[in-house]
Amino acid sequence: MKNISYPLKFNPILKDKIWGGQKLKSLLNKDSNLPNVGESWEISDVEGDTSIVSNGNLKGQTLKQLLDEYKADLIGEKNYNIFGNKFPLLIKFIDAKQDLSIQLHPNDELAAKRHNSFGKTEMWYVMQADDDSNLIVGFNQDMTPEKYLKHLEDKTLTEILNFDKVKTGDTYFIEVGRVHAIGAGVMLAEIQQTSDITYRVYDWGRVDDNGNERELHNDLAIDAFDFDMPENFRVQYQKEKNKSNDMVSCPYFTTNYLHITEPILKTNTKDSFFIYLCVEGEALIETETTSEFIKQGETVLLPAAIETYKITSTNAKLLEVYV
Incomplete structure (x- = not known):
């Protein structure tokens, strides 16, 4: 396989x-x-x-x-x-x-x-x-x-x-x-x-x-239509560097904001795939066996089987998504 x-x-x-x-x-x-x-x-x-x-x-x-x-x-x-x-x-x-x-x-x-x-x-x-x-x-x-x-x-x-x-x-x-x-x-x-x-x-x-x-x-x-919805559609979120900042969490997906300026090590504890959308800059995603470069306008899917990985950049902004 x-x-x-x-x-x-x-x-x-x-x-x-x-x-x-x-x-x-x-x-x-x-x-x-x-x-x-x-x-x-x-x-x-x-x-x-x-x-x-x-x-x-x-x-x-x-x-x-x-x-x-x-x-x-x-x-x-x-x-x-x-x-x-x-x-x-x-x-x-x-x-x-x-x-x-x-x-x-x-x-x-x-x-x-x-x-x-x-x-x-x-x-x-x-x-x-x-x-x-x-x-x-x-x-x-x-x-x-x-x-x-x-x-x-x-x-x-x-x-x-x-x-x-x-x-x-x-x-x-x-x-x-x-x-x-x-x-x-x-x-x-x-x-x-x-x-x-x-x-x-x-x-x-x-x-x-x-x-x-x-x-x-x-x-x-x-x-x-749902005419009784509250005005809760604007998302407020932190922008602390080199960590996952909560943006949206709902039954269908969770999205975090990452501003990466130094290497960070990630461990998948969510029993889910992870998707990274590069919205600014460029970054390197490294697993135990391989690596993939991602730049603005690119998207990468990390299968759930990947347990640990490293993301390296001097200045990249990513959206991190999982279910």
């Missing part, structure tokens, strides 16, 4: 989007001929978009093949008992040259019933933001289904949405049922459940090259 105890890299899956831009190519060095690269799917087990290993002795294998063969050695005993041969997370970088549609995601129960899918709890870490760029998260006032539907009908939805100006490092936790959108000029990292289910409720009157508007999902969306 081939060795899985090394840091795995995958070929990015790049997505052309009507709202996409050039930053994933120019800032994160993603190689693509697509005109408007909106998303780079870094690690994916979404049907039809399964990641393929790009390094080491498992190069060319799909994430699905790895799960079939290595099971708990890849994702951990506890995770394998819950998810089986389905990788639980989808990791992306996103570049919005234009505003994304106003949207929300269903919870696990609705998504399973309607789409045979997980729900889509997610979080955002802003990697770069143009001056005066925004994220839309939640409403700017108390909301009821009746009030929301009236604004939707009157085409005044933007009057009741909450616009937040953002800068590098700003972090948001987007629970299912919360309305949201990435604004023009924002490039971010997104960590989410493995799901591609989005309910689009407003798209700025935008049309494609053929003059067609994109489909809206208002009939489905109204049941997916």
Whole structure:
């Protein structure tokens, strides 16, 4: 059996989007001929978009093949008992040259019933933001289904949405049922459940090259809203150097912030895989048998079978993710 105890890299899956831009190519060095690269799917087990290993002795294998063969050695005993041969997370970088549609995601129960899918709890870490760029998260006032539907009908939805100006490092936790959108000029990292289910409720009157508007999902969306959510979506976190700082912890994933300026030794006590997204700088990840370099815009998966490893850098910022 081939060795899985090394840091795995995958070929990015790049997505052309009507709202996409050039930053994933120019800032994160993603190689693509697509005109408007909106998303780079870094690690994916979404049907039809399964990641393929790009390094080491498992190069060319799909994430699905790895799960079939290595099971708990890849994702951990506890995770394998819950998810089986389905990788639980989808990791992306996103570049919005234009505003994304106003949207929300269903919870696990609705998504399973309607789409045979997980729900889509997610979080955002802003990697770069143009001056005066925004994220839309939640409403700017108390909301009821009746009030929301009236604004939707009157085409005044933007009057009741909450616009937040953002800068590098700003972090948001987007629970299912919360309305949201990435604004023009924002490039971010997104960590989410493995799901591609989005309910689009407003798209700025935008049309494609053929003059067609994109489909809206208002009939489905109204049941997916949670109008009573508290305003707890802005994530406050410490930035102490050379340690894992808590950012987001929920039933679906935990994400920590690491600013590394000297070598740190890590021990996996979580019975889980670990994912590292490099959001700034570059770092070296070393296991007992091998090492892998990671730079801004790259992502690496450490299988659960790896017990100890070292991360070395003089100045790197990483997001550390596990389940």
